Amino acid sequence: MFKKSIILMGTMLLTVSMLSFTLPEKAEAIKLGGIAGKVVGAAQEQQEINKALDYYENDGRNELFAALKQEDGVNGDYNANAMLGRIMQRMTPAVAKSDPSINSKPYNYFVNNQEFFNAYCALGHNMSVNIGAFWFLDYNEDKLAAVIAHELVHGQKSHPIKGAKKKMSVDFVMKTVGSELGGVNGLAAEVVAVHAKNTGVTKPNEWEADNIAFTYMADAGYNVGAPAAVWQTVIESAGDSSKKDVLSDILNPSTHPKDTDRRNNYAKKLTEYSKGKVAVDANNGEVKVNGKTFMKPAAAGKMSGMQRAYFVAGNLAAIYNAGQNTQDAYVEGGTVKIAGKGIVTPAAGDTGAVELVTILNGIK
Numbered sequence: 552m553f554k555k556s557i558i559l560m561g562t563m564l565l566t567v568s569m570l571s572f573t574l575p576e577k578a579e580a581i582k583l584g585g586i587a588g589k590v591v592g593a594a595q596e597q598q599e600i601n602k603a604l605d606y607y608e609n610d611g612r613n614e615l616f617a618a619l620k621q622e623d624g625v626n627g628d629y630n631a632n633a634m635l636g637r638i639m640q641r642m643t644p645a646v647a648k649s650d651p652s653i654n655s656k657p658y659n660y661f662v663n664n665q666e667f668f669n670a671y672c673a674l675g676h677n678m679s680v681n682i683g684a685f686w687f688l689d690y691n692e693d694k695l696a697a698v699i700a701h702e703l704v705h706g707q708k709s710h711p712i713k714g715a716k717k718k719m720s721v722d723f724v725m726k727t728v729g730s731e732l733g734g735v736n737g738l739a740a741e742v743v744a745v746h747a748k749n750t751g752v753t754k755p756n757e758w759e760a761d762n763i764a765f766t767y768m769a770d771a772g773y774n775v776g777a778p779a780a781v782w783q784t785v786i787e788s789a790g791d792s793s794k795k796d797v798l799s800d801i802l803n804p805s806t807h808p809k810d811t812d813r814r815n816n817y818a819k820k821l822t823e824y825s826k827g828k829v830a831v832d833a834n835n836g837e838v839k840v841n842g843k844t845f846m847k848p849a850a851a852g853k854m855s856g857m858q859r860a861y862f863v864a865g866n867l868a869a870i871y872n873a874g875q876n877t878q879d880a881y882v883e884g885g886t887v888k889i890a891g892k893g894i895v896t897p898a899a900g901d902t903g904a905v906e907l908v909t910i911l912n913g914i915k
Contacts, residue, residue, distance in 0.1 A: 596721045604674065604719065608712045612675025616659040619677055619748075624664035626682040630690060631662045635680055638696045642703060645771035650707050658706065668785075672702040673748045674711050688784065689853045693777035693862070700764035700771075700778075705752065708759060714751025757808055758816075765820045769872075775821055776865025779831070780858045782814035787855055818861070825868035828877075831860045838863050840877065840914050846907055849900025859898075866894045880911040887911070 607615045626632075639660060646653045658676045665681040668688075672678045680699065688694040705711060761778070769775050789810065815833065822830045830839045836857045837847045845867075848859035870877055875890050882888070882904045886896040894911075897904050 593721050600719055600721065601716055604712060604715050607674045609675065612677060613659065615673065615675050616677045619673060619679060620661055620663075623679060626662040626664050628662060628682060628685070631680075631682060631685045634685070634690065634692055634695060635660060635662055635699070638692065638699050641771040641773070642696065642700060642767060645767050646703055646707060648770050649766070653703075653707065658703070670698050670702050671748060672705040672711055674715065676706045678702050678706065687788075688781065691777075693774040694781050694784070696771065696773045697764065697768060697778040697781050700767040700773075701760045703767060704760035704763040705756065708756070708763075710752050710756045710760070711748070714753065714756065716751075718751030754808055761808075761813060761816060762820070765817060765824075769824060769869075774862055774865040775824055775868055776831075776861035776863070779814050779817035779821060780854075780861040782810050782817065783855070783858050783861060785810045786814060787857075821861070821864055821868050825864075825871040828871045829864050829867045831857075831864045833857075836860045838867070840867060840911065843914050845910055845914065846895070846902050848895070849898055851898035851900070856900075859895075863895045866892065870894070877914070878912045880908045882908055 639658065643653060643657065656676050658678050660678045660680070662682055662685070663679045666683040666686070667681060668684050670678070670680040670684055678699070680695070680702075684698055685695065688698070765775065765778060768778060818831055818833065822828075828841055831837070832839060835847065838845045838860050846863065848856045848863055850856045851859060854862075867877065870889050870892065877889055880887055880889050880894070885904055887894045887904050887907050889911075895901070895907065897907065901907075902910070
């Protein structure tokens with residue numbers, strides 16, 4: 552998933568041990584004392600763990616948010632924060648179309664200081680995006696929206712709390728917390744809550760998040776080719792040794808589907824969204840309309856030709872989904888447009904705009 556890996560316990564436990572925010576009376580009563588060496592009463596202790604998780608999923612979610620900001624650091628990058636705010640403003644009503652519960656439990660969110668490519672949704676609709684995700688995706692808003700849409704599905708489908716309750720057994724807490732901190736006597740609920748940040752989310756959860764995220768993207772008006780372009784970016788970067796550490800979390804095969812499978816799944820959904828009219832050939836990067844080649848985008852700026860192909864296909868898919876006629880293409884300001892919507896602005900190495908219009912208008 553797009554989330555911070557927390558199962559690197561050696562590093563995380565040092566951070567958890569330094570958490571100092573104040574718990575309210577209700578949370579202070581939730582303790583895990585006396586687990587060590589204890590078999591009798593394990594069910595009761597498990598109940599207490601679940602109480603802690605429920606607390607931070609609901610009434611204590613703002614306290615957990617404060618702890619997460621303290622733990623990961625709040626990044627002050629103006630452009631990243633402004634972009635995250637814009638995306639959430641568009642995504643919230645888009646999510647509400649299918650799940651209005653987001654209105655009664657709006658998300659807390661921030662940009663954190665982690666420099667690798669990821670984001671996470673913790674308990675209580677607390678979400679954070681690594682500054683490294685903005686760097687890796689070159690501050691492309693459509694691509695970042697795809698990352699965030701995925702995390703919102705985790706939150707809306709309660710993947711964090713469900714996964715935590717399955718994973719956070721008494722034995723797990725004993726092993727990962729008690730053994731490192733010299734026993735769990737008096738262990739406070741926030742330790743459980745922070746460790747539950749990515750605990751127990753499964754590959755089926757990841758697929759569900761990808762599939763629903765596509766719908767969120769479409770309903771928010773973002774380019775539906777962007778999710779496939781994100782994974783194309785990952786695929787192209789995976790072989791770069793300088794980016795290996797940046798991608799280590801999301802390429803973990805034990806917790807994440809294969810990057811090519813995720814790209815292909817998003818590409819398939821793009822074609823379905825276009826009512827079967829638009830596709831990208833994953834072998835050569837050609838954008839096809841009704842099975843006929845429209846164009847093969849060249850690399851431009853910081854995007855490869857293949858990444859651009861998914862964006863062009865996303866623009867065309869939106870036209871077909873809206874039932875508009877792609878044979879009414881024209882050139883305006885150097886951009887190929889249909890019904891006022893830009894399809895592609897040719898870059899160096901691309902077929903020219905006038906010729907692209909001729910090709911598109913000639914495809915039956």
